[in-house]
Amino acid sequence: MAETILVCDDEELIRWSLSEQLRTDGYNVVEAVNGRDCLEKLKAVAPALVFLDLKMPELDGMSVLRMLREDDSDLPVIVITAHGGVESAIEATRMGANAYLQKPFDLREASLATTKALEDHRLKREVHYLRSRQPSGYGEIIGDSPSMRRLFETLRRLEAIDAPTVLLQGESGTGKDLVARAIHGRGPRRTRPFMEIDCTALPETLMESELFGHERGAFTDAKATKRGLFEAAAGGILFLDEIGELPLGMQAKLLRAIENRKFKRVGGVADIPLDAAIVAATNRDLRGEVKAGRFREDLFFRLHVVPIEVPPLRERGEDIPALVHFFIEKFNRSFSRNVHGVSGRAMERLQSWRWPGNVRELRNVIERTIILLPHDVIDLADLPAELRGEAIRGATRACPFVLPDEGVDLEMVDRGLTEQALARTTGNQSAAARLLGISRYALRYRMEKFGLK
Known part of the structure; x- marks a missing residue:
């Protein structure tokens, strides 16, 4: 059965175009023309998600959102704001909105935001349901082994600490992101934002803008001032995932911001206070990276205030x-x-x-x-x-393959094992390289050689 989405906007053209896009995506759509109409429709149709314009006559979107949250409703809400209304949208996200769209927006962006908000909501409800039935664990993390109990004890000690600097270390896939969210969800800053950035996802030039923001005209495409994650995370937690992949130049800028507790936007001159707790995560041996000259020693010690090891499965x-x-x-x-x-x-x-x-x-x-x-x-x-077909754990480390009498195509075997490693680790290059017993650079060479993405 298709889910119902409520679209509330006083501009008929925007309401119509967004509704048509959502219907094309397979949803049932109900429309509301203002805040009061929205509240009436909420009672009548029980939607799965609401698009809510912040500026409307009679009753604005911020008031509707506030009333929803005061009623303890966890209904997903995506707010719509006019150009220049980003401050109001960010305030709405702090009040519990799942995302915001700035007019004029791409309808594909609205579709992606809808999918993500609904999936996040389902996941939260599943976790809530399973948490009520699963006594062993901490937050969304499941485990009762000695190593996990030690981890949970460390996390409990952090619950009363306002802005801990934490370094999460562990192999890929161990759940370091869940630990970071648990630190946020159980700590004093749990009502403030949790902002996350994957340090492998962006080149250094974009990473600086993403973290610190930029002023209008700071570079060619900077057509408007942009707040960075350090600003958006004010009062909350900034999670720097895969910190070991950060380029050395960006490491120096990050260290300066953390040390001085202030930063400047790209192209800006004014200092902006840094009021975000820093939680970083890596699957690398950062001490080894420091010795190899790939990670700054001073940044390592600045992050290594509360080191937490997340054990492999x-x-x-x-x-x-x-x-x-x-x-x-x-x-x-x-x-x-x-x-x-x-x-x-x-x-x-x-x-x-x-x-x-x-x-x-x-x-x-x-x-x-x-x-x-x-x-x-x-x-x-x-x-x-x-x-x-897995051999018994601890068996001999001799070659597990038997060469057939007719021989093999070694290049085909090399390609096949590379493909299997990437598939097994869902494309995570660090984990795939570890599985094959080679470096990430050797893995990337094979991926380029065989045309694997």
């Missing part, structure tokens, strides 16, 4: 049954399945697998298995072929 095998059942319930609801559980043989194999992609890999395995499962219990034969 292979070191907490006793947590795997709880994680498996969590993912089974999650994907049962996602795919309208009724999978009851896992056989003893299958669980034994899941617990003996070395999980180079960690919890992310386990999640993908359970998702794929449930999609393809022809019955209601996961057995050993239902698991992916690579898990069924």
Whole structure:
């Protein structure tokens, strides 16, 4: 059954065009012409999401949003603001809006924002549901192994600390982002923004603008002043994911901002106070990176105030049954399945697998298995072929492959193993390289050689 979306905007053209786009995307749409009309429609149709214009006659969007949140409604809201109304939109996100669109906006952007807001809302409801049934864990993190209990104890000690500087270290897929969100969600800044940036996603020139913002005219495409994440995270937490990938030049600028607790926008002259707690994460050995000259020692020690190691899944095998059942319930609801559980043989194999992609890999395995499962219990034969054929943990490290009499095409084998490693780790190059026992640069060479993306 299609979900219903309420579009509230006093401008008929915008209301009509947005509604038509959402109908094309497969949603049912109800329209409201002002804030009071919106409140009436909310009572009548119980929508899955609301598009809410902030500037309207009779009752403005900010008032409607405030009333929704005062009623403890967690209904996803995407606010619409006129050009120049970014400050109001940011204030709305602090009040609980999921996102904002600035007029004039691209209708494809509205479609993407809708998908993300609905998915985030579903995930939050699932987590709330499962948290009420899962006593072992912390926030959204599941685990009861000794290593996870030590992690949770450290997180509890941080609950009363206003602005801790935390460095999360651990392999790719271990859930460092969940730990960062738990620090925010249980700490004194939980009602303020949580802003996240992936340090591998942008080149250095754009990274500076993304973090610090820029003034109009600071560079060719800077047609308007932009607030950076440091400003948007004011009073909250800024999560710097994959900090080990940050270029050296950007490391110096980040260190200066953290040390001085102030920064300037790109092209600006005024100092802006930095009022955001810094949580950084990396899957690299930063001490080794410092020795190799790829990471600044002074920035390392500035971030290494509260170091937290997130353990790999292979070191907490006793947590795997709880994680498996969590993912089974999650994907049962996602795919309208009724999978009851896992056989003893299958669980034994899941617990003996070395999980180079960690919890992310386990999640993908359970998702794929449930999609393809022809019955209601996961057995050993239902698991992916690579898990069924895994040798016993701790066996000899001799070559696991037997050369056939007719020989092999070594280049084809090289390509095939590279493709499998990237597929196993859902495209994470660091984890894939680790799985193959080569450097990231060697992996990138193979990807370019074989035309893999």
